Amino acid sequence: MNAPATPPVITLASGRRIGPGCPCFVVAEVGNNHQGDMETGRRMVREAARAGADAVKFQKRETAALLTTEGARAAYSGPNSFGATYGEHRDALELSADQFAELKQLAESLGMVFFASAWDAPSLGVLAGLKVELLKVCSAEVVNVPMLRRMAALGLPVVLSTGMSTLAQVDRAVAELSARHRDIVLLHCNSSYPCDETDIALPVMDELARRYGLPVGYSGHERGLGPSVAAVARGACMIERHFTLDRTQRGTDHQASLEPDDLALLVRMIREVERAMGVAEKRVTPTEAAMAVKLRKSLVAARDLPAGTVLAPDDLTVKSPGDGLSPELWDAAVGNSLTVALPRDGQLLPAMLAMPIQTGDGGDERDGDGSGPVSGAGAA
Numbered sequence: 001m002n003a004p005a006t007p008p009v010i011t012l013a014s015g016r017r018i019g020p021g022c023p024c025f026v027v028a029e030v031g032n033n034h035q036g037d038m039e040t041g042r043r044m045v046r047e048a049a050r051a052g053a054d055a056v057k058f059q060k061r062e063t064a065a066l067l068t069t070e071g072a073r074a075a076y077s078g079p080n081s082f083g084a085t086y087g088e089h090r091d092a093l094e095l096s097a098d099q100f101a102e103l104k105q106l107a108e109s110l111g112m113v114f115f116a117s118a119w120d121a122p123s124l125g126v127l128a129g130l131k132v133e134l135l136k137v138c139s140a141e142v143v144n145v146p147m148l149r150r151m152a153a154l155g156l157p158v159v160l161s162t163g164m165s166t167l168a169q170v171d172r173a174v175a176e177l178s179a180r181h182r183d184i185v186l187l188h189c190n191s192s193y194p195c196d197e198t199d200i201a202l203p204v205m206d207e208l209a210r211r212y213g214l215p216v217g218y219s220g221h222e223r224g225l226g227p228s229v230a231a232v233a234r235g236a237c238m239i240e241r242h243f244t245l246d247r248t249q250r251g252t253d254h255q256a257s258l259e260p261d262d263l264a265l266l267v268r269m270i271r272e273v274e275r276a277m278g279v280a281e282k283r284v285t286p287t288e289a290a291m292a293v294k295l296r297k298s299l300v301a302a303r304d305l306p307a308g309t310v311l312a313p314d315d316l317t318v319k320s321p322g323d324g325l326s327p328e329l330w331d332a333a334v335g336n337s338l339t340v341a342l343p344r345d346g347q348l349l350p351a352m353l354a355m356p357i358q359t360g361d362g363g364d365e366r367d368g369d370g371s372g373p374v375s376g377a378g379a380a
Helices: 040-052 071-074 084-092 098-111 121-129 145-154 165-180 204-212 226-233 260-276 286-295 327-333
Strands: 025-031 055-060 115-119 135-137 158-161 182-190 216-220 237-243 296-299 317-319
Touching: 025 040, 025 260, 040 055, 040 098, 040 260, 055 098, 055 121, 071 084, 098 115, 115 121, 115 286, 115 327, 121 145, 145 165, 158 165, 158 204, 158 226, 158 237, 165 182, 165 204, 182 204, 182 317, 204 216, 216 226, 226 260, 237 260, 296 327, 317 327
Parallel strands: 025 055, 025 237, 055 115, 135 158, 158 182, 182 216, 216 237
Antiparallel strands: 296 317
16 A cells, blocks of 8 residues: 555544644543443443543444344353343343433543444444444454445544454455545554453554554553553554453453553553653753753862963863863863963863863853753853
8 A cells, every 4th residue: 555654633523633743542442341231331431531531432232233143042151141142141231322322421521532333234323323523443343344334434533443354454444444534543453352462563553554654553452551551652643442440340351451540540651651752852951951060070180280281191080060171071181281270179171271172062062962061260
């Protein structure tokens, strides 16, 4: 694919922006961790807002459209089952369109974006009816060409997870979506729950960015926080993490989810990384310059030196503080002669030397490594 040099910035209906140069968009993936209980869903939205998330994401399914009759009737037992059959299990974890509308209103009142992944056409219709400002293609739907075309036809920005997909499959999905628009965020993802760190492959984010020229983020299923924070340092414009009130609850996603305090910590760490990435050039900050005066050293007399002394190496030493001539100028000082007497431990200053010393742009040559300008008599 011929990717443009700079990925586009996506502006949502609410005015939130996602992409290069924007704050990382942090998504609390509620999914079905509400356990089909509306009060739990409300509490999760509030806790996500308290943690500092930018958005809450749910999942919407209609069992009859999602599963074959045989699949719905299949026996489903085990510690994570919410019904005797898989269909009953899925139904037990669903919220209605009206409940979604209430949760959307709550999320937006708390300053967050509400969106969801639709797993079937009727569910996509529910989300469109709710006028969500963002859609999610879950990794399972990357190869669902009819669904991709339905999503693209809505004209809404789309988040596309790339878990369990080959690049060829992602190529096709991006082509289907971008036939209508390029408001697409790609999420690097490994669809293991939980995912071992050795399988995360964060450098794939760079390949996605090069290949498609779209904003790239990360959807993490690891137990910890490190890879998600590292993804931000690599340029992720969006971080999505599964969210739960209690990781020990039964259900398939809880073990790979963050509890409220974990999510809050992740958000703080992401913002710390963003602040740390705000400057790209090497520079000396004002606090460093002050520290250099305290910790670095200056050229001083090793013993009492009379006026006219031609300075030899044994005549000089280096001691703190660093507000005199820098030891970088050692070679320029040795062989020069004093115009005044200099007592032991006295700082050597430019005006004390018979031959001028080039000290840089309005200061001495220490500006290049952070020592700051020379102070004292005769400073250039």
